[in-house]
Amino acid sequence: MSAPSGVLVIAEAEDGAPTDLSREMLGLARRLADELNDGLGGGVDAVLLGEGLGDSAGELIAFGADRVHMGDGAAYAVYLAEAWMAKLMEIAAASPPVVILTGHTTMGADLAPRLSFRLGTTVATACVAAAVVAGRLQATRPCYGGAAREVLSFKTEPAVLTVKSKSQAVPDRDDGRSGAVVVVSTDVGETCARIVERKVQATAGVRLETANVVVAGGRGINGHEGFKKAQELADVLGAAVGASRVACDLEWCPPSYQIGLSGRTVAPELYIALGISGAGQHMAGCGNAKTIVAVNTDREAQIFQSSRFGVVGDCQEILPPLIDELRKLKSGSKT
Ligand SMILES: Cc1cc2nc3c(=O)[nH]c(=O)nc-3n(C[C@H](O)[C@H](O)[C@H](O)COP(=O)(O)OP(=O)(O)OC[C@H]3O[C@@H](n4cnc5c(N)ncnc54)[C@H](O)[C@@H]3O)c2cc1C
Structure with missing residues (x-):
């Protein structure tokens, strides 16, 4: 097994394209990877599982990923922890990251504690900032009901962080960037749980997170x-x-x-x-x-x-x- 390095971003897609938060996380991952490698340019991996993802891999590379693990198929149409966990554990085992970033979303908040438990490491939820200080990762998040902020450091690797939306600047898109795409199998095998029915709440009008x-x-x-x-x-x-x-x-x-x-x-x-x-x-x-x-x-x-x-x-x-x-x-x- 190779030594841990780089940052793994667990991206999410909406309407077939990476979400704004995924792009924010790539910007943060890029900075952290560079800082962790003392400016030598560490790797940023992204994983995206979903259905009808089109050229999402190209998008993720343009926003900072060096390698994208992409699983595109009906098996990933709806988030199912078991299916996601199995693939994420495979990816983390093949190239162990130092940091794993996931959105502070319904999916990310469910995945992050599971991942950290399975990897025998620590999770910090609802982070609004992260940086490498004296070679060590520090994450910042609100505490005391938002009245103060706490800065956390980690004794174990990889550090798993859920990142709050709109907490990071979206990096500039660079279509000149190149990166590798690894196809993730859509065979999720037998799972204990399965989605029986899905009710999508109808939303009309402008989306809250992206509204001007x-x-x-x-x-x-x-x-x-x-x-x-x-x-x-x-x-x-x-x-x-x-x-x-x-x-x-x-x-x-x-x-x-x-x-x-x-x-x-x-x-x-x-x-x-x-x-x-x-x-x-x-x-x-x-x-x-x-x-x-x-x-x-x-x-x-x-x-x-x-x-x-x-x-x-x-x-x-x-x-x-x-x-x-x-x-x-x-x-x-x-x-
Ligand atoms: C751990 C924790 C997490 C929380 N998370 C959130 C969160 O995510 N989001 C959130 O919003 N809150 C959150 N809260 C609750 C938060 O502390 C406040 O209680 C809440 O934001 C107050 O909501 P409010 O301003 O609508 O009501 P109030 O504080 O009751 O304020 C109502 C305001 O309306 C004004 N008003 C009354 N009548 C009128 C009128 N006719 N026209 C104009 N103004 C009028 C009053 O002067 C008053 O300023 C959280 C609390 C805790 C402890």
Whole structure:
């Protein structure tokens, strides 16, 4: 068995192409691999299992992979831990990495602890940064409900990290890069579990993670009606709708809308926070927005400290005329 080296990225695909987070992880992997090898250029392997992946291998190479292990077939249409684990263990055994990166996603959060257990090593979840300091890997992640950050080092190899979306810069695409593609067998053999039925939740409109504008509602939006208004505003602006945890817990909107420490991370150009107090756990998911506009009845609300523009007022009074005015502007009846 060869000595551990390089970084292995467990990529994910959506609509047949690597996700933005996969690209973010490749950028991080490239930096770590170079640092771990003292600038001599360490290897970055990526593994992608799915169905209908097209030229995803080329994409992964263009964003920093040196070698892509790609399994493309019906057996990988839906994530199944057993099938993924078997292939990942084979890949990790053939060329043991020093670091394994996976997304802090539903799949990554399931895979990472399994992998670290099977490899007899350590996992650090929800990482927002990683670097090599004095030859040792250090990973940073939020702690105490987002109020502080902790820096971890690892006593075992490989270190397994789940990486939060929007925490890393996406590297520039370089179509001139070359790399190897290793075909992963689509024969997953007998598995104890099998997918019996799959229900895909219908999603309409703009995707939260990639939206340029996000309209988010909190407790102050005041129920389902408030979210209807938020959706109307989002439709006029071509925005996605998000929410605070409280609004999701109150079932005013689906749990998938949740933004924050235990929800999704967004980094839009414009974030409109309606009736959201601005707790640290919420801001952990939207603090990287370029411009935050907050509407809140409480002029002392914490959200105003992070906002570029603040409106002290009641969402229910402010939203209807705002939506009307924007509609008029859009239809060109007013300039
Ligand atoms: C471990 C942990 C993880 C967490 N993860 C998350 C997370 O991922 N995401 C998240 O959001 N939270 C998370 N939380 C919860 C977080 O601490 C807050 O409780 C939550 O963000 C508050 O939601 P909110 O702002 O909607 O509600 P509140 O804090 O109750 O704020 C409501 C705001 O609305 C204003 N308001 C009231 N009426 C109106 C009106 N008519 N018009 C305008 N404004 C009005 C009020 O002044 C107030 O500022 C987490 C907490 C913990 C402990």
